[in-house]
Amino acid sequence: MNAGVIRNPVLPGFHPDPSILRVGDDYYLATSTFEWYPGVRLHHSRDLVHWRPIGGALDSARLLDMTGNPDSGGIWAPCLSYADGLFHLIYTDVKSYSGFWDTPNYLVTAPTIEGPWSDPVPLHARGFDPSMFHDCGPDGDGRSWLLSNRTEWRPGRPWADGIIIQEYDRATRRLVGEPVDLYTGTAAGMTEGPHLYRRDGWYYLVTAEGGTDWFHQATVARSRDVLGPYETDPDTPFITTLHRPDLTLQKAGHGSLVDTPGGEWFFAHLTGRPLSPRGRCVLGRETAIQRVRWTGDGWPRIDGGVPHEEVPGPDLPAHPWPAEPETDDFAGGALGPHWSTLRRPATGDWVSVDARPGHLRVHGGRSPGAYGGESLVARRVQHLRATFEATVDFRPDNFQQMAGITAYYNSRNWYFLRVTRDERGTVADVVSRDRGRVTMHGPAVPVDGPVRLRLDLDGGVLRASYGDVEWGPFDAGILSDEHAREFDGDTARAWGFTGAFFGLWVQDLTGGGRPADFSAATYKAQP
Numbered sequence: 001m002n003a004g005v006i007r008n009p010v011l012p013g014f015h016p017d018p019s020i021l022r023v024g025d026d027y028y029l030a031t032s033t034f035e036w037y038p039g040v041r042l043h044h045s046r047d048l049v050h051w052r053p054i055g056g057a058l059d060s061a062r063l064l065d066m067t068g069n070p071d072s073g074g075i076w077a078p079c080l081s082y083a084d085g086l087f088h089l090i091y092t093d094v095k096s097y098s099g100f101w102d103t104p105n106y107l108v109t110a111p112t113i114e115g116p117w118s119d120p121v122p123l124h125a126r127g128f129d130p131s132m133f134h135d136c137g138p139d140g141d142g143r144s145w146l147l148s149n150r151t152e153w154r155p156g157r158p159w160a161d162g163i164i165i166q167e168y169d170r171a172t173r174r175l176v177g178e179p180v181d182l183y184t185g186t187a188a189g190m191t192e193g194p195h196l197y198r199r200d201g202w203y204y205l206v207t208a209e210g211g212t213d214w215f216h217q218a219t220v221a222r223s224r225d226v227l228g229p230y231e232t233d234p235d236t237p238f239i240t241t242l243h244r245p246d247l248t249l250q251k252a253g254h255g256s257l258v259d260t261p262g263g264e265w266f267f268a269h270l271t272g273r274p275l276s277p278r279g280r281c282v283l284g285r286e287t288a289i290q291r292v293r294w295t296g297d298g299w300p301r302i303d304g305g306v307p308h309e310e311v312p313g314p315d316l317p318a319h320p321w322p323a324e325p326e327t328d329d330f331a332g333g334a335l336g337p338h339w340s341t342l343r344r345p346a347t348g349d350w351v352s353v354d355a356r357p358g359h360l361r362v363h364g365g366r367s368p369g370a371y372g373g374e375s376l377v378a379r380r381v382q383h384l385r386a387t388f389e390a391t392v393d394f395r396p397d398n399f400q401q402m403a404g405i406t407a408y409y410n411s412r413n414w415y416f417l418r419v420t421r422d423e424r425g426t427v428a429d430v431v432s433r434d435r436g437r438v439t440m441h442g443p444a445v446p447v448d449g450p451v452r453l454r455l456d457l458d459g460g461v462l463r464a465s466y467g468d469v470e471w472g473p474f475d476a477g478i479l480s481d482e483h484a485r486e487f488d489g490d491t492a493r494a495w496g497f498t499g500a501f502f503g504l505w506v507q508d509l510t511g512g513g514r515p516a517d518f519s520a521a522t523y524k525a526q527p
Contacts, residue, residue: 003313006049008249018269025046027044028080036341040091055337070095071484074094077129087113089110105148108120133226144168147182149194162185203222239255246277247307249271262316270287283383284499338523351377355517363515365513368433378502381500385458385525386456389453392451396514402419404417409478416505419451427444452467
């Protein structure tokens with residue numbers, strides 16, 4: 001049976017900056033995770049149509065320490081490659097981006113995609129969006145190259161100052177020589193996200209340009225020499241939605257190429273689905289895949305230069321995966337690959353699936369403004385109409401202790417349906433934060449013992465409920481990239497690069513770590 005039709009986005013919800021890789025008959029996608037653990041989310045496919053999550057690569061503090069990372073900092077634009085029988089994963093851990101940039105880049109390797117991953121090799125911090133190109137194969141010289149953009153902090157200059165390249169010695173695991181200016185980009189500006197390929201004697205450089213918004217695009221250039229000069233495709237851009245606000249898939253740009261054993265080519269790229277034309281993208285930036293054809297003079301093309309919701313899949317056997325259960329009973333001995341945690345790995349000192357059978361025990365952590373030590377276990381919202389509910393067993397002593405379920409974007413934008421304690425006793429209510437402003441939403445309903453809490457998302461509207469009591473409707477648009485961005489003049493105070501999450505959240509502002517037990521956490525897409 002043929003693989004069938006690729007229906008986009010193939011990775012719905014927060015899955016930006018895809019790096020796609022084929023090793024033999026297996027395809028892998030690595031996407032950005034920003035401030036969420038495990039760092040670098042990985043998916044696996046055998047047919048480019050059906051994908052399964054295999055968790056994250058950077059799952060420990062040994063591999064990634066994000067304490068203090070700002071919202072939308074952390075892991076930007078990873079890249080997967082393969083050489084010498086090893087997977088090479090390169091990534092940036094962005095520590096700051098407000099005017100100045102702190103963008104250290106690292107490389108880890110592993111014999112299998114599941115790991116174990118080596119200790120990180122520090123590379124340069126000259127820019128972000130790193131990738132690695134191995135010039136192997138019958139026509140290559142076997143050398144490896146590190147590419148990235150170069151950041152610019154000086155006022156009045158573009159923050160992305162072109163693409164640079166530097167040799168990497170795989171044997172000694174270090175950079176060699178000095179970086180070389182490779183490509184300045186087109187008039188679209190903000191050239192980033194480089195990926196390099198070799199085909200039919202040409203080196204092809206794929207970059208992202210125009211910024212990761214409505215002006216986003218992918219650009220292709222080529223050269224006979226790995227170090228250039230590079231000629232831009234005269235039919236640029238490769239893909240964009242700049243002039244097509246009518247399309248469902250928007251923001252098309254940042255991506256990477258892959259071929260099949262039969263010689264078919266595809267492009268995995270970033271996209272977004274706004275609630276209205278050029279409106280808010282609550283689901284964040286997602287991953288889509290387009291079919292690529294090559295012209296007679298050797299340039300890659302996507303039909304119409306725009307993203308398509310459906311494209312013919314490759315000439316490969318269909319390989320579906322078992323469907324993910326709607327309800328997680330926390331019986332597997334570890335958190336499933338659909339869960340993420342905020343700024344710290346899911347270690348036993350604060351989260352456990354063993355402390356109480358059939359429950360996830362989460363010890364209360366710090367406040368939303370802590371940038372470290374938060375106790376939030378969450379999953380991506382992947383549908384514009386979806387329900388999330390969980391049973392919460394929590395016994396607070398005072399108003400500084402709270403536990404419940406959340407619709408969360410970042411530290412400054414969220415809704416929290418919680419159990420806490422006030423002067424009347426234990427109650428359930430809703431607290432929200434909108435660009436930092438905190439609001440309490442009544443009524444505060446008395447509760448006793450375990451409670452079943454529920455959140456309903458319907459496009460741009462969110463509702464919260466406990467039994468017959470409902471709070472809302474609330475504006476779900478605050479859980480979007482567009483709303484999260486805050487600027488001081490031209491300088492970003494907060495970026496919005498992630499997407500909406502549903503999660504299990506426990507705060508104990510006394511520092512005592514009061515635990516809550518969660519059970520039957522259910523995520524369900526609605527028609």
